[in-house]
Amino acid sequence: MSQSPQSSPKASDAFNHVGVEVDHVSIQFGSNKIVTDVTFSVKPGEVFVLMGASGAGKSVLLRAIVGLIEPTSGKVLIDGMDAANPQTHQKIRTALVFQAGALFNSLSVYDNLAFYPREHRLMSEKRIREKVMDTLKILSLEKAAGKHPSELSGGMKKRVAIARALVMEPQLLLYDEPTSELDPIMAATISEIIAALREQYSVTSIVVSHDRELAYSIGGRVAILHQGDLRTVESPSSIQNNQDPVVKEFLNPEINLKNPRFRKIQQS
Ligand SMILES: Nc1ncnc2c1ncn2[C@@H]1O[C@H](COP(=O)(O)OP(=O)(O)OP(=O)(O)O)[C@@H](O)[C@H]1O
Numbered sequence: 363m364s365q366s367p368q369s370s371p372k373a374s375d376a377f378n379h380v381g382v383e384v385d386h387v388s389i390q391f392g393s394n395k396i397v398t399d400v401t402f403s404v405k406p407g408e409v410f411v412l413m414g415a416s417g418a419g420k421s422v423l424l425r426a427i428v429g430l431i432e433p434t435s436g437k438v439l440i441d442g443m444d445a446a447n448p449q450t451h452q453k454i455r456t457a458l459v460f461q462a463g464a465l466f467n468s469l470s471v472y473d474n475l476a477f478y479p480r481e482h483r484l485m486s487e488k489r490i491r492e493k494v495m496d497t498l499k500i501l502s503l504e505k506a507a508g509k510h511p512s513e514l515s516g517g518m519k520k521r522v523a524i525a526r527a528l529v530m531e532p533q534l535l536l537y538d539e540p541t542s543e544l545d546p547i548m549a550a551t552i553s554e555i556i557a558a559l560r561e562q563y564s565v566t567s568i569v570v571s572h573d574r575e576l577a578y579s580i581g582g583r584v585a586i587l588h589q590g591d592l593r594t595v596e597s598p599s600s601i602q603n604n605q606d607p608v609v610k611e612f613l614n615p616e617i618n619l620k621n622p623r624f625r626k627i628q629q630s
């Protein structure tokens with residue numbers, strides 16, 4: 363990898379630009395409805411940003427897209443194939459950067475990154491070394507190569523999780539809060555990496571984030587999920603003028619010291 367990931371051996375094949383269809387998806391756990399009849403599509407090569415308050419169902423929806431959860435009703439299609447079918451993920455390289463990293467704690471940072479290409483015999487050990495070290499460099503992690511996850515700060519773990527996904531050279535890349543816990547410069551670097559992957563390799567990306575800077579600067583479209591309902595999907599410029607009180611409040615919350623929100627929460 364130089365400043366951006368190298369194309370994979372499959373880079374020119376027909377699967378390189380994959381679209382995602384979320385078709386009337388509802389997800390419930392027991393009697394608890396988390397996601398309600400959500401429909402949207404992500405175009406091949408698009409960066410789609412999903413925002414929404416804590417507990418809105420964003421991570422649950424991402425898990426359904428990568429096939430870790432089967433929707434209670436409705437379907438997710440990746441390049442026309444059912445995301446709940448494991449074979450779909452053998453055909454399409456999909457990577458999810460988990461909100462909490464989900465690193466292998468017993469492996470060094472280097473071995474965490476090398477795991478996928480080794481398992482899938484994607485390249486020689488020499489090429490893996492070059493790729494892993496280049497990726498670590500982009501994310502300012504070269505010195506952490508020999509460390510274990512328990513020796514890293516929260517922001518470092520987050521960057522290792524992103525680096526591990528980039529090494530996979532995915533066709534569909536999902537990020538759950540990629541810039542939380544990062545300082546502003548590293549957050550900007552992550553936004554640039556997402557944009558570069560789209561521009562150079564048309565990697566279809568779905569980014570769950572609370573980061574408005576990121577959403578406005580890299581999102582082709584921005585969606586807001588509110589208590590499991592999809593409130594809107596629109597361009598970054600038009601969403602900033604959206605008059606729906608829920609969308610307005612979410613994007614521009616006012617701090618009201620006379621009538622603090624937390625008192626309302628305590629009363630309810
Ligand atoms: N496996 C599960 N079993 C039961 N309930 C779950 C499960 N996973 C998530 N939930 C519930 O689903 C709801 C939505 O969770 P989710 O993690 O999707 O929220 P989120 O929008 O990602 O929030 P945050 O911004 O805080 O990460 C929460 O009430 C959570 O407790």
Ligand SMILES: [Mg+2]
Pocket residue numbers: 420421422461538
């Ligand atoms: Mg979440």
